[in-house]
Amino acid sequence: MKNIIFVAGLALVLAGGVQAEEVKAETKKVCVDAQGKDGKPVIDPKTKKPKQECKEVKKHKKHDATEVPVKK
Numbered sequence: 001m002k003n004i005i006f007v008a009g010l011a012l013v014l015a016g017g018v019q020a021e022e023v024k025a026e027t028k029k030v031c032v033d034a035q036g037k038d039g040k041p042v043i044d045p046k047t048k049k050p051k052q053e054c055k056e057v058k059k060h061k062k063h064d065a066t067e068v069p070v071k072k
Contacts, residue, residue, distance in 0.1 A: 026059040 041050040
């Protein structure tokens with residue numbers, strides 16, 4: 001009896017793990033220039049270019065909207 005419960009629980013865990021791996025959100029890297037307290041971009045002294053602040057953000061799906069019917 002314990003073996004049956006163990007096998008059933010193991011099957012549920014494995015099935016849940018497969019589902020979680022399939023639903024991965026797409027991400028993209030977004031970089032913006034870093035700004036100092038005065039609002040001007042911070043320049044890197046070695047490269048003489050503005051410093052970048054980068055983040056990984058999720059991409060969201062856009063839903064197509066239906067048009068609003070015109071009143072007569």
